[in-house]
Amino acid sequence: MAARGRPRGFDADAALDRAVEVFWRQGYEGASLTDLTEAMGINRTSMYAAFGNKEELFHRAVARYAEADMAYARESLTEPTGYEVIESFLRANADALTRADRPSGCLSVQGGLAEGGDSGRIARFLADSRLVGERALAQRLARAVAEGDLPSGADPRALARYVMVVSEGNAVHAAAGSSRADLHTTVDIALQAIPRTQADPRT
Structure with missing residues (x-):
């Protein structure tokens, strides 16, 4: 079952890629939760369910960046x-x-x-x-x-x-x-x- 608040068709990898770009452009401090969720196309509940809090999301984004870029x-x-x-x-x-x-x-x-x-x-x-x-x-x-x-x-x-x-x-x-x-x-x-x-x- 999909996590509560997660939109149908939610693509975690694609959302993480968009989070990478937000953090890259704005830095950790400059990237607000609103900036991140809007870019990722999900709400805060979905973000917390899939990635944890902002700091945990950033750790995941850096790992994704290291793997790809x-x-x-x-x-x-x-x-x-x-x-x-x-x-x-x-x-x-x-x-x-x-x-x-x-x-x-x-x-x-x-x-x-x-x-x-x-x-x-x-x-x-x-x-x-x-x-x-x-x-x-x-x-x-x-x-x-x-x-x-x-x-x-x-x-x-x-x-x-x-x-x-x-x-x-x-x-x-x-x-x-x-x-x-x-x-x-x-x-x-x-x-x-x-x-x-x-x-x-x-x-």
């Missing part, structure tokens, strides 16, 4: 060398931040920029979410060091943090109106700092 981050880890992993990630990130069919910038960066009455929980949640990706990248770069396509003295954790700083900075600039070409220029400069060895076929 951040798929390129996982795909980049399959590149054959550490340098190619980093380049693939930063290039795809610059493209994703400036897609015509999505809001500019990044939900995981913009969603918690405004501090509000949540005692910093949202900002910490988003920081922890980004850290998951950073750790996965660091593990892949550690493998690159072990395989010899990054120098033995390279610090995988510091390098992964550097890459994330570049991507998050590009997200802020994209939200402020920087063009895709501008972001790729930043990537060009950032890539010059990536250490490489003769084992990297692109050296």
Whole structure:
């Protein structure tokens, strides 16, 4: 039986996708329950029944965003060398931040920029979410060091943090109106700092 208040034909995934966009455009604090339910095409009773409260909905939205809009981050880890992993990630990130069919910038960066009455929980949640990706990248770069396509003295954790700083900075600039070409220029400069060895076929 459908939950009370849930409209006939309710599509939870489609409603969640619309919630992602509201949070992405307005941030967690800026997105009111009215904004969310109107965009999702459901009433508050349906929202609470399907997704819980606003904070739980936001957690679900971020997970959905990571699964769909951040798929390129996982795909980049399959590149054959550490340098190619980093380049693939930063290039795809610059493209994703400036897609015509999505809001500019990044939900995981913009969603918690405004501090509000949540005692910093949202900002910490988003920081922890980004850290998951950073750790996965660091593990892949550690493998690159072990395989010899990054120098033995390279610090995988510091390098992964550097890459994330570049991507998050590009997200802020994209939200402020920087063009895709501008972001790729930043990537060009950032890539010059990536250490490489003769084992990297692109050296």
